[in-house]
Amino acid sequence: MKNRLKVLRAERDMTQADLAQELEVSRQTINAIEKGKFDPSLPLAFKMSTLFKLPIEEIFDNSASE
Amino acid sequence: MKNRLKVLRAERDMTQADLAQELEVSRQTINAIEKGKFDPSLPLAFKMSTLFKLPIEEIFDNSASE
DNA sequence: ACTTAATGACAAGTTTTATTTACTTTTTGT
DNA sequence: ACAAAAAGTAAATAAAACTTGTCATTAAGT
Numbered sequence: 001m002k003n004r005l006k007v008l009r010a011e012r013d014m015t016q017a018d019l020a021q022e023l024e025v026s027r028q029t030i031n032a033i034e035k036g037k038f039d040p041s042l043p044l045a046f047k048m049s050t051l052f053k054l055p056i057e058e059i060f061d062n063s064a065s066e
Numbered sequence: 067m068k069n070r071l072k073v074l075r076a077e078r079d080m081t082q083a084d085l086a087q088e089l090e091v092s093r094q095t096i097n098a099i100e101k102g103k104f105d106p107s108l109p110l111a112f113k114m115s116t117l118f119k120l121p122i123e124e125i126f127d128n129s130a131s132e
Numbered sequence: 133a134c135t136t137a138a139t140g141a142c143a144a145g146t147t148t149t150a151t152t153t154a155c156t157t158t159t160t161g162t
Numbered sequence: 163a164c165a166a167a168a169a170g171t172a173a174a175t176a177a178a179a180c181t182t183g184t185c186a187t188t189a190a191g192t
Binding site for chain 3: 091092094095098099103104105106107110
């Protein structure tokens with residue numbers, strides 16, 4: 001599934017490690033999600049939503065369900 | 067995590083089995099999610115969102131992060 | 133050019149948890 | 163009261179999220 005994490009990080013001048021720390025996951029997890037290797041759990045998605053103050057739908061793009 | 071699945075089903079006069087079939091999961095999965103036993107995967111959450119034509123945030127309630 | 137920080141990738145393992153299968157209980161309709 | 167449908171639950175399996183560790187590549191700063 002595609003996502004806008006990279007951009008959202010950039011807008012806030014955050015590194016993958018920064019984001020990982022705030023979300024309490026490993027840096028590799030952020031990297032993997034960012035690269036579309038797998039999807040976050042729903043709770044983690046909500047955590048991102050809260051952090052970025054954006055609805056999940058504006059962070060993740062489910063079109064074509066990849 | 068709490069959710070409004072039961073109500074959303076009722077509004078559409080759908081049974082757990084009906085919903086399960088539409089989402090291509092087992093009926094027990096729907097039941098378990100509905101009862102808050104666990105959360106759906108993000109892809110399944112999106113599928114529900116599409117089916118009910120509602121944002122994920124209006125189906126699932128993450129407040130208090132239970 | 134050199135050094136460091138940041139990202140990307142990946143294997144392998146762990147662990148959580150989503151999902152299924154099977155069985156029981158409750159509800160609903162007649 | 164009975165039968166059938168719907169909902170609930172438990173145990174087991176399957177799947178996938180997530181970690182740790184490591185290394186290679188790219189970007190940024192001095």
